[in-house]
Amino acid sequence: MTMAADWKSRLEEHDIRWVRFVWSDLSNRIRGEAIHIDAIDSVASTGPAFTEGLMGLMLLWDHVPPESGLSPVGQVWARPDWSTLRLPPYLPGHAEIMTDFVTRDGEPWACSPRVFLKRMIARLAERGMEMAASFENEFHLVIRDENGSIIPCDHSNYACIEGLNAHRELLDDLAETLIAQGISVQACHAEAGHGQVEMVIKHRDVLGAADQQLVFRETAREISARHGKTATFLPVVFEKFAGTGCHVHFSLTRDGENLIPDGATPHRLSETGRRFLSGVLHHLPALMGIVAPINNSYRRLQPGMWNGTIQCWGYDNKEAPLRVPTSLEPPSPTNIELKTNDQAANPYLTLGAIIAAGLHGLDEELPLPESVDVDPNVLTEHDLATRGLSVLPRDLTTSLNLLEADTTLIEAMGPILSKAYLGVKRYELQAQDGWPFETEIDWLLTAF
Template identity: 45%
Template sequence: EFYLLQPTPEGILPVDNSVFASTLAMDQHQQVIDHIAEALVEQGMPVEQYYPESGPGQQEISILYTQALPAADQQIAFRETVKAIAFQHHLVASFLPKILADQAGNGCHLHLSLWRDGKNLLLNPEGDGGLSQVACQFIAGILHHLPALMAVTTPSTNSYRRIRPHCWSGAFRCWGIDNREAAVRVPSNPDGNSPTNFELKTVDASSNPYLALGAVIAAGLDGIRNSLELGESVAVDPGHLTELERSQRGIELLPTTLGEAIGNLSADQILLDALGVELAQAYLAVKKAEWEAMKDFELEEEVELLLERY
């Protein structure tokens, strides 16, 4: 997800005032979107779907899945391509997680599946939600480490303005079938078969995709290694439950600031080991410095500083 914006005498503003899936927005921005899609395809990134998103000027483009390392490579190429082509059309493309206070934020939701010898290991029609035991353990590992993992997957102060209840951003530590308010969503399969992937919502494009993917995989493998149990699925919006109801179901609100997530990462030895001693020390030092420098920023100050960086 990203916003298309245009420089004006009043500042950098959205290119339109459209709504989700607006055909008018598709028509208005056909040239730039076609140009982006063609460039992605030329670089080996087939476009699976495109539509205008919920915010004014907001777009979503999804490319075909691939293995983890090439996916990280493609995420970098994707961002650079979108921003460069927008610039050629005298526009600004920004992946900053939260640009407008009262509009949708930009996520970079991560869809994963587990494979061995050409077989998708997620599938088990008899399992909870159609998931295999190894899939449940992998997801349990992600949820177990998620309060620390977010320092890597949502690593900017601005990230936490997007992750709020009732915003389809995964503000609660839980999972559910087709539940867009859960941090981990398992999409049901339209043909009735077992799901083929699951989605982690607490990811955005301010993250380093190599570190984010590596940390997510490390968390999931820890779940398999220690046979962690996946709690029951959640079918409702956790934000509509009382605190007591959430507590009884093991549902927790995830970190609401970068500072909180950094503190959790500092205490998570599994993720620190996955990063490696030198990288972990450097990463934490940089993120702590960013937090101290920006923790008191208003949204407008963050946008002024970060809009064109991301």
């Protein structure tokens, strides 16, 4: 069986010689294999075969932790999703395509993050709902000086115009290259850290939003390298500056109607929006094991950094980890923002876990606490207790333990995926034990 004729014609039209079959593993490393056009028919429907152990490869080096339950024994196939075929302008002669892993009998492989997200999308569809999502992509632009030290490419601050000026040509090239790959660019500004910028891309269906994250990261790194700079999405590169997040915005629709705003009360959540948010808020401590998945993540999650350290939510509250942004004109609000997510998190796992948590809130009608309309960091321990608020986990060990104890999320992930994920993350954590900050950065700077 060959691929659909229109896709094959597109490859021929653009003189494509290699097709890259792409995925992201449990540590959110972007991986792939290039198949030559002369051999493409042999894998067009099944995809190339790999050992099951590839999904358990560690972030630091290619080792499969025994605790992951994965091993070099057994094969899975990276089945292509031809609807995602794209032609990166910076890779003439090469095309890329996203993949879903399947087992020998052709069934979706339970350890594939993209398969997990598709299962959660199906759960939404059972309720007649769809989700749209988008990410705010922050990253640092750095170089190494003559001593090999990592330094930022500018020293501007949040929204300072000199930050945009310093990287105008790079950002122009990045935007145009993303647009050429079908990604709608909306806004860009200098962020709070030196050498840090943010580029916002338009929301779309939740699976496409996760796919776009892989495209954005790969494209940003390639374009930056051509301008003599390194783009890094590591949460914290410089201890004294703000860290790099990847805030995710999400909304629910039914038959094209946004279910987040309350039609009767402007600038307030609907009952559906409240229930879904209640589930995400309830499971947020356990979600931290997915959305803040490396030691470095917790260097970023500090009070006063606009990313959220208290388990709460609020309208237009930048210090709440779950923010409900309002608009000047209706409909308002249109989405919910999760601020604790960073680029070390696999976007398929992040969005799938958000759906699982939100559906629990809907199904069980979990109560939603009152919104917090002050900076939660100024609240005393007594204030927090009175409001029923608590501090979010401050380290990865605690987050992973809470994730393992969360039956809703673990059951949603399933035994194969949850065991593999926890095994890989705990092994990585053990491998980095005692590392000084400088060693951590040297190893991880280009991992994300």
